[in-house]
Amino acid sequence: MQNHILYSFRRCPYAIRARMAISYSNVEVELREISLKNRPKEMYEVSAKGTVPVLITKNKKIIDESLDIMIWAINKNKKQNLLNNKNELELISSNDFEFKQWLDKYKYHVRFPDKTKEFYREKCCYHLDKYEKILSKNKYLFGDSIKITDLAIFPFVRQFAFSDVKWFNCNYNHLSDWLNEFIDSSLFNSVMHKFELWDSNKKPFLINFNSYKS
Ligand SMILES: N[C@@H](CCC(=O)N[C@@H](CS)C(=O)NCC(=O)O)C(=O)O
Incomplete structure (x- = not known):
């Protein structure tokens, strides 16, 4: 079965907040850490604007706005009371x-x-x-x-x-x-580990950021 795929860049504030919501909600993703100077064509194929973060859900929905990724992650774990009103x-x-x-x-x-x-x-x-x-x-x-x-x-x-x-x-x-x-x-630190850049020839890197909490 396909994973939820997250294109991310470690230091990007938008990607940081998306990863924090994903970690908070305890959702596993396949992390694709990219370089902004050398963005992969696979990312452009799903989102032409070329910004990070981009999430491809298991059922192939593309979410390419960080706030929408946060809301998606929060809704996946309905127990979290992160979002109460508009x-x-x-x-x-x-x-x-x-x-x-x-x-x-x-x-x-x-x-x-x-x-x-x-x-x-x-x-x-x-x-x-x-x-x-x-x-x-x-x-x-x-x-x-x-x-x-x-x-x-x-x-x-x-x-x-x-x-x-x-x-x-x-x-x-x-x-x-x-x-x-x-x-x-520990929430912030769980999403700030340094990971190798994504290489499409290597095995997918599945991660639950939550397990990186110290
Ligand atoms: N509105 C977008 C903004 C994302 C964004 O601008 N990310 C920056 C990195 S911090 C980026 O990808 N910049 C590359 C570019 O604008 O070409 C979001 O919330 O996801």
């Missing part, structure tokens, strides 16, 4: 379509010289301030237990923080506690 998805949408754009400009400000690094950082802070405010009241972004929102947004906040950790920690108390909890979590 408002959770709204915060993710502003993360993906607004925060992420400013984050890229902040990180690569040298390539976007029409504005300063500080200008781009300020734009990011509009979103980070929102998260900080929520986390000053709740343990997580949607209450006192982990939800899809936390998993979906965490890899992007991590990227922002790593651009200037000292500045981030000085400015965002609650958010840095939240971030560090995820960075230290």
